[in-house]
Amino acid sequence: MSAIAETFVILLVEDEKTDALLVKWALEENRVSVDLRHVLDGYEALAYLRRQVPFADAPRPDLILLDLNMSRMGGHECLAAIKQESALRDIPVVVLSTSYSAKDVAASLERGAADYFTKPMDIHQLAETFRVLSERWITSHMADAAQGKGGADE
Amino acid sequence: MMLGAWFRDAPIKRKLLSIGLLTSGLALLLISLILTVKDIAEWRSRTVTELTTYARVIGSNAAPAMLFDDRKAAADILSALSAKPDIVHAIIYDKQGGEFAVYYVTGHGSAALPHAAPGTSQFAFGNLIVSSPFHFKGELMGSISLESDLSSLYAGILRSIGLIFLAAFGVFMIAAFLFAKLQKAIVTPLLDMAGVMQNVITEQNFAMRVESSGKDETGRLADTFNAMLGYIQLRDTELAQARAHLEEEVARRTARLTEAQRIAHIGDWELNIADNALVWSDEVYRIFGLTPQLFDASYEAFLQAVHPEDRQFVDDHVRAALEQQPYGIDHRIVRLDGTVRYVHEQGEISCDREGRALKMLGTVQDITERKEYEEELKRSNVDLEQFSYAVSHDMRQPLRMISSYLQLIERSLSGQLDNEKRDYFNFAIDGAKRIDQMLVALLEYSRVGRVGEPPTWIDSRAVLDEALQFLQPAIAEARAKLDISGDWPRIMARHDEILRLLQNLIGNAIKYRVAGRVPEITVSGEVVKNEWRLCVADNGVGIIPDQIKRLFQVFQRLQSREAYEGTGIGLALCRKIAEHHKGRIWAESAGEGQGSRFCVVLPVLREKLTILGGNI
Numbered sequence: 046m047s048a049i050a051e052t053f054v055i056l057l058v059e060d061e062k063t064d065a066l067l068v069k070w071a072l073e074e075n076r077v078s079v080d081l082r083h084v085l086d087g088y089e090a091l092a093y094l095r096r097q098v099p100f101a102d103a104p105r106p107d108l109i110l111l112d113l114n115m116s117r118m119g120g121h122e123c124l125a126a127i128k129q130e131s132a133l134r135d136i137p138v139v140v141l142s143t144s145y146s147a148k149d150v151a152a153s154l155e156r157g158a159a160d161y162f163t164k165p166m167d168i169h170q171l172a173e174t175f176r177v178l179s180e181r182w183i184t185s186h187m188a189d190a191a192q193g194k195g196g197a198d199e
Numbered sequence: 200m201m202l203g204a205w206f207r208d209a210p211i212k213r214k215l216l217s218i219g220l221l222t223s224g225l226a227l228l229l230i231s232l233i234l235t236v237k238d239i240a241e242w243r244s245r246t247v248t249e250l251t252t253y254a255r256v257i258g259s260n261a262a263p264a265m266l267f268d269d270r271k272a273a274a275d276i277l278s279a280l281s282a283k284p285d286i287v288h289a290i291i292y293d294k295q296g297g298e299f300a301v302y303y304v305t306g307h308g309s310a311a312l313p314h315a316a317p318g319t320s321q322f323a324f325g326n327l328i329v330s331s332p333f334h335f336k337g338e339l340m341g342s343i344s345l346e347s348d349l350s351s352l353y354a355g356i357l358r359s360i361g362l363i364f365l366a367a368f369g370v371f372m373i374a375a376f377l378f379a380k381l382q383k384a385i386v387t388p389l390l391d392m393a394g395v396m397q398n399v400i401t402e403q404n405f406a407m408r409v410e411s412s413g414k415d416e417t418g419r420l421a422d423t424f425n426a427m428l429g430y431i432q433l434r435d436t437e438l439a440q441a442r443a444h445l446e447e448e449v450a451r452r453t454a455r456l457t458e459a460q461r462i463a464h465i466g467d468w469e470l471n472i473a474d475n476a477l478v479w480s481d482e483v484y485r486i487f488g489l490t491p492q493l494f495d496a497s498y499e500a501f502l503q504a505v506h507p508e509d510r511q512f513v514d515d516h517v518r519a520a521l522e523q524q525p526y527g528i529d530h531r532i533v534r535l536d537g538t539v540r541y542v543h544e545q546g547e548i549s550c551d552r553e554g555r556a557l558k559m560l561g562t563v564q565d566i567t568e569r570k571e572y573e574e575e576l577k578r579s580n581v582d583l584e585q586f587s588y589a590v591s592h593d594m595r596q597p598l599r600m601i602s603s604y605l606q607l608i609e610r611s612l613s614g615q616l617d618n619e620k621r622d623y624f625n626f627a628i629d630g631a632k633r634i635d636q637m638l639v640a641l642l643e644y645s646r647v648g649r650v651g652e653p654p655t656w657i658d659s660r661a662v663l664d665e666a667l668q669f670l671q672p673a674i675a676e677a678r679a680k681l682d683i684s685g686d687w688p689r690i691m692a693r694h695d696e697i698l699r700l701l702q703n704l705i706g707n708a709i710k711y712r713v714a715g716r717v718p719e720i721t722v723s724g725e726v727v728k729n730e731w732r733l734c735v736a737d738n739g740v741g742i743i744p745d746q747i748k749r750l751f752q753v754f755q756r757l758q759s760r761e762a763y764e765g766t767g768i769g770l771a772l773c774r775k776i777a778e779h780h781k782g783r784i785w786a787e788s789a790g791e792g793q794g795s796r797f798c799v800v801l802p803v804l805r806e807k808l809t810i811l812g813g814n815i
Contacts, residue, residue: 061596061600063600063604064596064599064600067603070607114592114593142592143591143592143595143596143599144588144591144592145639146588146591147695164599165599166595166598166599166602166603166631166632166635167602167603167606167632168602168603168606168607168610169606171603
């Protein structure tokens, strides 16, 4: 069970370490056990996805959680780059942002984001947000992910 | 005919003279002729009478000689005729008609004296022959014939006629002389008048006057003419004064207009369609940085001064104006020194009665400064937008850290905290959350009218339903009764802002309810003329009337946060939305606990007009 769960890889693109910590907490709070990888901006994310140094051996993520406002390459730009690469296009990208602006939501969905969640102020709401997020994008896809990877191993 | 024409064109002087001479000449001629005829007749009858008398006298003397057949005596009697040299031939005939005695003047002797019937006379060949019978004691004895030579008679007649005609001619000459003199009295004033008129015309001098010549028709004509000249002179003076005044006025107004154009930076122009001549006011030249010497005053020359990127745009609008569509456009121009200026150009066509385009009239305003302000405003709006975004993200992120991690600490310490310390944690967490709510509200407030959607035609009732859907949980919780009525027209507005407005007003009506009282909320719309009035009335806590004006200001709260949650920005946002739609908002309340009514009035555009306008 645990072995299968940990084969689900999430790439978190987030420049604030404290925010990354809250994401980790929220996943744990919902008892969702995943392999959470964290990079600090869009450049690192693309390097990771393209398995460039130092990410040569990094596992391909089953889901990308993307912040929008980051130093260096921002979320929108990163999202557009991911969706332009055929090898990466299939990985669902869920945007996690402080911004509730309709403009940001629309821009994200236009560029191919699978979903959009606003980061709440309250940890109970954060936990609730991640309950919904994992239901939609993690737990329901774990089996597929495990099967896919299992099949490849065999 | 030719005579008639000559007479018509002849000067009056000659006409008068002709008329005078012709009539007097004819009269004299007629009189002379009558006199002549009468003269001749008189002469003739006198001659006949005289000759007859001679014949009778000679007859009575010759009767005894005839009785005694004394031819000698008869011849002697006849010879007495030599005293009358006119009688050139005389014969005494006897009873039988034979010649008894003969007398004749040498050169006239001829036996062939016509034997006129006794008692008759006859004129022939310049002669008069008279025959007369004579008696003795009642018995016819014979007859006598006398022949008189009339040449001396005729000479007398001719002399007489000559005298008559001479006299007539003399009279005629006197008449002609008098006519010539008299006609001047009539003609001279007329000629004078004509001369003055001629001068008035050539010199335009209405001060001249004709010399009055008396009280006859000519004099009256002169007086009338003078009066007329006086009147014209008066009018002329008045006209000159009026023109001078008008010119002064025009000059003054032109100066004022020029000054006004200079101050407003608005020039006017006129384009003549037929010959393409373009007239600019001084200010247009100033705006374009040109002088009349540097500009050849045609439409093409104007287009050359327009910024190359705007040329097509300007040309299109001007051509559309020819099809009766007035235009008002902003475009750039390039001055000779390369400076770019912004102008607002307006133009429309002016037609003649048949609808043919005659000329185009328009104004041009230098709006460079305004454009620069607009650009600055745009830049500052972009700055503000970035600033707002920074606030919304960069400031809220640390706040989220504060609240989230305080919550996490509180949770992890949960067993060790007493109630007091737990409260302290919550105060800190609430504070952070409230700052965040205020930031979000401020951000939203700053967005109204600055960013976002353009207005579109929206169905107000549909937007209301949308708002009610959002508010459904609150309505259900408060068990509020809602009554919706009135007009819900299609309006030209920004959907999101109207939705927010309705949400805030109805949300407030639910929120500020009196505990224990079922909220009754009336939402009504009414179209009056060109306005739509939307009112939300409730039976809630109401407002202290003198506090009403504070309601619509940012962060002003009339109720404590303990009693009613909120950031204090909702109604300020409503006011901003109403004003952004060129409308207004106000609140009414009888006082605390007596409910309140919020009304918004928005202008309603005529949808048809806007559709004709095209681009919405």
